Amino acid sequence: MRIVVCLKVVPRPEEVKVNLESKTLDRAGARSVLNPADVNALETALAFRDTVGGKVTVLSMGPPQFEPYLRVAPAVGADEAVLLSDRAFGGADTLATSYTLATAIGKIGGADLIVCGEESSDGGTSQVPPSIAEWLDASQATYVERIVSGKSAATVLATRVLENGKETVELDLPAVVSVVVGANEPRFIDYDRWAFAQSASVKVLDFAALGGDPQYLGLKGSPTTVAGLREVRKPGRRREVLTVTADDAAARIKAEIERAGLVRN
Amino acid sequence: MTGANDGGCWVYAERQGDSFLSVSLELLGKARELADRLGGELTALTVGGNSGAGAPLRRYGPDHVLELTHPLLATYDAKAYATAIGAELSKSKPSALLLGATRNGQDLAGRLAVRMRTGLTAHVTGIELDDRQNLVGWVPGFGGGIEAGVSCPVRRPQMVTVRPGVFPLPEGRTPTGDVREVVPELSEKDLGSRRVSFEVKGSSVDLTRAGVIVVGGRGTGGDFTRLEKLARLLGGEVGATRIATDAGWVERDRMIGQTGVITHPKLVLVLGASGAVQFTVGIDRASTVVAVNRDPSAPIFDHADLGIVGDLGPVVDSLLRALEA
Numbered sequence: 138m139r140i141v142v143c144l145k146v147v148p149r150p151e152e153v154k155v156n157l158e159s160k161t162l163d164r165a166g167a168r169s170v171l172n173p174a175d176v177n178a179l180e181t182a183l184a185f186r187d188t189v190g191g192k193v194t195v196l197s198m199g200p201p202q203f204e205p206y207l208r209v210a211p212a213v214g215a216d217e218a219v220l221l222s223d224r225a226f227g228g229a230d231t232l233a234t235s236y237t238l239a240t241a242i243g244k245i246g247g248a249d250l251i252v253c254g255e256e257s258s259d260g261g262t263s264q265v266p267p268s269i270a271e272w273l274d275a276s277q278a279t280y281v282e283r284i285v286s287g288k289s290a291a292t293v294l295a296t297r298v299l300e301n302g303k304e305t306v307e308l309d310l311p312a313v314v315s316v317v318v319g320a321n322e323p324r325f326i327d328y329d330r331w332a333f334a335q336s337a338s339v340k341v342l343d344f345a346a347l348g349g350d351p352q353y354l355g356l357k358g359s360p361t362t363v364a365g366l367r368e369v370r371k372p373g374r375r376r377e378v379l380t381v382t383a384d385d386a387a388a389r390i391k392a393e394i395e396r397a398g399l400v401r402n
Numbered sequence: 403m404t405g406a407n408d409g410g411c412w413v414y415a416e417r418q419g420d421s422f423l424s425v426s427l428e429l430l431g432k433a434r435e436l437a438d439r440l441g442g443e444l445t446a447l448t449v450g451g452n453s454g455a456g457a458p459l460r461r462y463g464p465d466h467v468l469e470l471t472h473p474l475l476a477t478y479d480a481k482a483y484a485t486a487i488g489a490e491l492s493k494s495k496p497s498a499l500l501l502g503a504t505r506n507g508q509d510l511a512g513r514l515a516v517r518m519r520t521g522l523t524a525h526v527t528g529i530e531l532d533d534r535q536n537l538v539g540w541v542p543g544f545g546g547g548i549e550a551g552v553s554c555p556v557r558r559p560q561m562v563t564v565r566p567g568v569f570p571l572p573e574g575r576t577p578t579g580d581v582r583e584v585v586p587e588l589s590e591k592d593l594g595s596r597r598v599s600f601e602v603k604g605s606s607v608d609l610t611r612a613g614v615i616v617v618g619g620r621g622t623g624g625d626f627t628r629l630e631k632l633a634r635l636l637g638g639e640v641g642a643t644r645i646a647t648d649a650g651w652v653e654r655d656r657m658i659g660q661t662g663v664i665t666h667p668k669l670v671l672v673l674g675a676s677g678a679v680q681f682t683v684g685i686d687r688a689s690t691v692v693a694v695n696r697d698p699s700a701p702i703f704d705h706a707d708l709g710i711v712g713d714l715g716p717v718v719d720s721l722l723r724a725l726e727a
Contacts, residue, residue, distance in 0.1 A: 173648070230521065231515070231522060232515060232516060232519070232520075232521060232522070235516060236516075261524070261525065261661055262524035262525065263508050263512070263524065264508065264511065264512035264515065264522055264524055265512070267480060267508075267509050267510070267511075267512030268513065268515065268516045270480070270481075270512075270513060270594075271484065271512075271513045271514075271517055276480075276481055276593075276594025277480050277481070277509065277513065277594060277595075278595060279480075279505065279508070279509045280505050280509075294598065295595075297505070298505075298654070299506065300504060300655060301418060301602060301606055302600055302601050302602040302603040303600070303601045303603075304597060304599075304601075305597070305598045305599045305601075306595040306596060306597055306598060307596045307598050308594065308595045309593075309594055309595065312594070312595075318648050319648060319649075319650055359521070360519075360520055360521035360554050360557040361521035361522070361523060361553065361554050362553055362554070362555065363550050363551065363552055364532060364538050364551045364552065364553045365538075365551040366543075366548055366549070366550050366551070367548070367549060367551070368547050368549075369542060369547050369548065369549045369679055369682075369683065369686075371547075371686075371704060372686045372687075372691075374691060374704070374705060374706055374707050375706075375707040375708065376703065376704060376707070376709070377707065377708050377709065378698065378706075378710075378711060379708070379710055379711065380698070380710075380711040380712065381710070383712065383713075383716035383717045383719070383720040384720045384724075386694070386710040386712060386720065386721075387717060387720035387721040387723070387724045388724060389708060390671070390692055390694075390708065390710070390717075391721065391724045391725065393669070393690060393692050393707070393708050394636065394669060394725075396690070397668050397669040397690045398668070
């Protein structure tokens with residue numbers, strides 16, 4: 138089984154600053170982490186490979202300084218790490234991002250199963266996994282908490298967490314699966330693997346190495362545009378802020394509840 | 403397809419069993435307004451296994467109801483649904499397609515946007531028109547208190563997903579519009595997946611309809627027992643921030659905010675949540691907001707009528723005593 142895991146390196150949201158004049162996000166001062174749901178995706182992929190055999194490749198897109206983050210993957214048992222890095226990929230929305238990732242999956246030899254996190258903690262759109270599936274003409278199952286082998290080698294069984302219950306589907310391969318955050322307990326990095334990971338190489342692919350149709354890449358391939366940034370309209374609140382004893386606080390809150398007409402006497 | 407705006411608005415009306423999700427009806431209300439301003443028509447699109455299911459949508463003001471029916475569409479599969487819907491979009495070339503940001507709605511939207519080679523704006527909390535009559539979807543973002551307006555000026559349809567509760571639920575009216583049924587050409591090979599089983603969740607909650615909500619965040623440390631008691635006493639429901647649901651303290655369907663639900667209660671008590679904008683968009687439509695937080699500079703106090711600076715535990719205990727007295 139050839140498995141590709143898409144990993145995103147995201148800034149810690151609380152450390153990103155917004156420049157309202159230039160309408161840009163300043164991520165320079167923010168530290169980065171692996172997107173939480175993607176860590177669950179990686180664990181899902183490793184556990185499935187350990188059961189059925191095969192190879193796990195992690196794939197990410199971003200500037201060369203993301204490379205050290207990808208070393209976490211070989212340190213926990215991934216077989217290969219690939220970073221897509223080129224200015225031509227920059228400024229991509231979900232259409233262009235999914236095209237670039239899908240093209241890279243083809244370039245590195247294709248995959249039977251592509252595992253992503255349900256959504257990124259920064260963009261948060263959850264659109265990239267189903268979009269990759271369409272570019273590759275693969276089937277898809279999003280918001281998955283569990284994958285097991287199917288009746289034949291051409292399928293897997295995936296359990297999706299939906300609003301009103303859990304749906305298990307027989308999913309034809311090749312397929313894209315997105316994994317819900319917290320679906321599993323990611324494995325620890327052991328010392329030997331960590332030492333190995335320091336020497337493991339992350340393969341970097343630029344535009345020349347990737348190929349692909351430039352009309353679908355980066356800013357040019359992104360039909361959406363940020364038309365404006367503004368402060369969220371603050372509701373007309375009283376904004377009365379008190380530092381009082383717990384009992385006084387409770388009395389004030391109770392008065393507020395009564396004012397809202399909610400206490401049943 | 404280029405940036406014309408006279409092709410009309412489509413709404414994907416999602417079914418759960420025999421009924422339509424309220425987020426789909428909310429979108430029909432908003433899309434009616436957008437279609438009128440754009441001088442176009444409103445089409446409600448529904449997909450399923452049997453014909454006749456779309457008729458109830460006529461009560462929400464469409465010019466047309468389009469039913470795509472086929473036995474292979476009886477349960478949701480992204481590939482087959484995208485094939486069936488994509489063919490109709492290519493034929494009719496609407497200017498916009500709105501979908502509820504439910505799990506299956508998002509699953510479908512991501513696939514369809516690529517099929518149509520168009521732009522998709524996810525989880526918006528407002529839709530406006532710019533001066534060229536393009537849709538601008540407002541998305542709360544980073545950095546506290548900032549939202550981004552995202553548009554798709556050059557491709558059609560403009561696709562947008564919207565969380566439940568963003569727009570008001572319209573009242574059902576005298577039925578309007580015609581119902582047209584299309585049976586797409588599909589075969590087994592168009593399916594990417596087949597449902598094997600479905601385990602219905604025992605209870606589910608709809609916070610968009612709650613009158614009182616007691617919300618817990620990181621500051622609860624994961625103990626929601628007293629919040630549940632408080633909610634019971636007030637005849638309300640427990641809600642949570644993303645941190646609390648991601649940590650598994652509270653079920654996911656109680657998540658409030660941009661990736662959860664947008665609520666409109668009479669009263670919301672926010673306990674131990676700092677007030678990130680992705681959360682506050684979910685409570686800003688409440689009539690009254692009361693917040694308790696240890697940090698006097700927490701942004702939540704800007705979104706509250708009454709703010710209490712202090713530790714949660716003692717305040718909640720006192721409040722429980724006062725309400726039970």
